[in-house]
Amino acid sequence: MSVLRPYLTAFRIRAKLEGRYRGAALGGIITQGFFGVVLCYLYIALWGARDAAALKATVTYVWIQQIFFRALLSAESELTEQIRTGSIAYAVLRPVDLHAFWFCRTLAQSSVGVAMRMIPTVLLQLILPRELKMTGPESAAALLQFLLSLALGFGCIAQIRLLCMAVMMKWLDGRGIVAMINLSMMFLCGNIIPLTLFPDSLQALIRFQPFAQLLDAPIRAYLHAMEAGEFLLHLSVQAGWFLLLTLFSRRLWRRNLRLLTVQGG
Helix, strand or coil: CCCCHHHHHHHHHHHHHHHCCHHHHHHHHHHHHHHHHHHHHHHHHHHCCCCHHHHHHHHHHHHHHHHCHHHHHCCCHHHHHHHHHCCHHHHHCCCCCHHHHHHHHHHHHHHHHHHHHHHHHHHHCCCCCHHHCCCCCCCHHHHHHHHHHHHHHHHHHHHHHHHHHHHHHHHCCCHHHHHHHHHHHHHHCCCCCCHHHCCHHHHHHHHCCHHHHCCHHHHHHHHCCCCHHHHHHHHHHHHHHHHHHHHHHHHHHHHHHHCCCCCCC
């Protein structure tokens, strides 16, 4: 247990720090609520009454998008500042696995940011018109599948953030590459357009690409309970991408830390 203590402490401290940003959370709730309503009415206008069940699923997809928007855009500015000023030299001296340490911090930031927006967004559903309300999970099995899939999705998000940090170590100013990663992530995870709305011919490809595992995969589990075999494949794809992202980000961190040039002083 003593081996895990530094990482649990890193998670707890970052979670407390994130919980202090109540003003930012309030602004996020208002923003996500506004765009959630706008997007729902957009899909209602486009869909009409052609397929009520599919429309309801899309409305639910949109609200889950808004709830987890913060997790996708969370960025660890402290490490960026340490790299820019040279104070990362102190972090390198810590007797911990830096990759695991910052993974815990990134995971805490995403989790608390989402939690601060989830409850108000769910309560908002109580006052919305019926056509704008999200539906609950199809069954207890769907809820359990969603939670398991969501845990892996959060892990994948954290590893992609660690890849962005590795880019910063290498080039000091990695805004161009990081912006490209963020744009790809937002579009291909289903946050801008639900991936279920893409043509059927693309579903097999788009469902199994890495960014889909962040948000689209958990939402699919939420909307429809899967048979045991299908869910096992679902989790295997997510776990496979999480493992690949972890191995790649650890490799980059190890290489870039070894070649790190401390800036500033």
